[in-house]
Amino acid sequence: MDSRFRGNDNIMTRFTITCFCGRKHIKFRSPKNYSAGVIARLYCSSCSKKAPREALIIEVTGLYEYDGRYAITWNPAILAALDPQYRARPRWKEDFFGKRKLIFDFIPPGARGVFRVG
Numbered sequence: 001m002d003s004r005f006r007g008n009d010n011i012m013t014r015f016t017i018t019c020f021c022g023r024k025h026i027k028f029r030s031p032k033n034y035s036a037g038v039i040a041r042l043y044c045s046s047c048s049k050k051a052p053r054e055a056l057i058i059e060v061t062g063l064y065e066y067d068g069r070y071a072i073t074w075n076p077a078i079l080a081a082l083d084p085q086y087r088a089r090p091r092w093k094e095d096f097f098g099k100r101k102l103i104f105d106f107i108p109p110g111a112r113g114v115f116r117v118g
């Protein structure tokens with residue numbers, strides 16, 4: 001494995017999820033060993049308008065063809081396995097996405113200000 005993708009002691013986990021409309025196959029990476037099962041459904045910039053109200057919204061800007069509004073619904077059973085107390089945190093939906101958590105692989109590791117969640 002390419003050493004650029006090693007964290008401190010962790011090796012990145014990578015997986016691909018097809019969005020709700022089926023047009024995009026989006027790759028994720030995570031140093032926390034989150035599996036694809038953590039995501040119940042993914043919505044790309046073409047289908048995020050169809051995301052349910054409870055979805056986490058991710059706005060991507062400055063990455064050209066990847067720019068747009070994405071949405072994720074989480075799998076509660078897997079979140080509970082990762083962190084049994086997760087619902088006690090006020091921003092738990094946002095807390096599972098970002099650097100050192102689960103992130104779109106098209107967001108470069110050093111990129112700043114290219115996505116916003118909430």
Ligand SMILES: [Zn+2]
Pocket residue numbers: 019020021022023024043044045046047048
């Ligand atoms: Zn889509």
